[in-house]
Amino acid sequence: MNSAPLLPPGTSVAVIGAGRLGTVLARALEEAGLDVTGPIRRGESIPDADVALLAVPDAAIPGAADVARPHARLIGHASGATGLDDVDFSVHPLQTFTGSEPATVFHGIGAAIDGRDIDALDMAEQLARALGALPFRVHGRQRRAYHASASIASNLLLAVLDAAEQVAGSAGIHPDEARELLAPLVRQTVENWVDRGAAEALTGPIARGDEETVARQRAAIADDDPDLIPLFDELCDSTRALAARTENPA
Structure with a gap:
């Protein structure tokens, strides 16, 4: 402007x-x-x-x-x-x-x-x-969508990071150490998203179609952090849709 x-x-x-x-x-x-x-x-x-x-x-x-x-x-x-x-x-x-x-x-x-x-x-x-x-x-008329976008990128992201910290705790990693260890991964993921967008930045088992590994992850969470299963399932479904966009671009 x-x-x-x-x-x-x-x-x-x-x-x-x-x-x-x-x-x-x-x-x-x-x-x-x-x-x-x-x-x-x-x-x-x-x-x-x-x-x-x-x-x-x-x-x-x-x-x-x-x-x-x-x-x-x-x-x-x-x-x-x-x-x-x-x-x-x-x-x-x-x-x-x-x-x-x-x-x-x-x-x-x-x-x-x-x-x-x-x-x-x-x-x-x-x-x-x-x-x-x-x-x-x-x-x-655009303010609600704008603010929702900001909340997803910041407030709701913290719920995902907190879930990662909880699951790391089930692996025996203290919360302070978990944040320190996961932070470089989070930062690089964000940088990849900034540079290339989410679809091209996506890596990991869902991007590879490795549902067996995803199932093992889910089983581990179900054993130790069952309250996180609904969030894990929703995130996996959204990630599968993101991976499909990469395979079948518009």
Whole structure:
């Protein structure tokens, strides 16, 4: 998209919400040269500002926007799934946060933006660029699918990695050691996916059509971690479909 003008130094931003994202956002925007107040916790007073940026749970956005409206020219939120019913714009950093990251965590990542009008959209883009992120627009009707994609790539992936850690434990490998040993495999798999896409990156027994090995894996999980069998079966079915795409490309 076209680059909006950079925000002038001293632009005032009130970051509302002192959770993981709000904490990092406030730190990064301040280091970018903006006049930042926050992160502001629930019940604390909100100063007058050019922008109020809400980093609160989705359900709290309407109430927080109402409280902030008298104090800011524009109000935005940092939610990936919520529309613009209560705010003027949105900026959703496409990253996972613990709250302890340095300001540079935003550098080079994507940031989904949207705005009610050109002024609000420009503000969303300028804030994203001030963070060092790469803005791309996601329209309201597309937000649910966009956020679902992000959740699959991050939140749901952790459920798969946790299952791998549990099964490694059944093989006598301590959880800390399992994560250390499996991490290079996970990283390389992700790099292969980035470079080539999932179908071409796929390796292992299902890709080779070695169902006997898959059956032995399933039996081991059934013996020691039976609660993981439904997940294992679903993942194997999805992987077979992925392998079939490689064999029979559209």
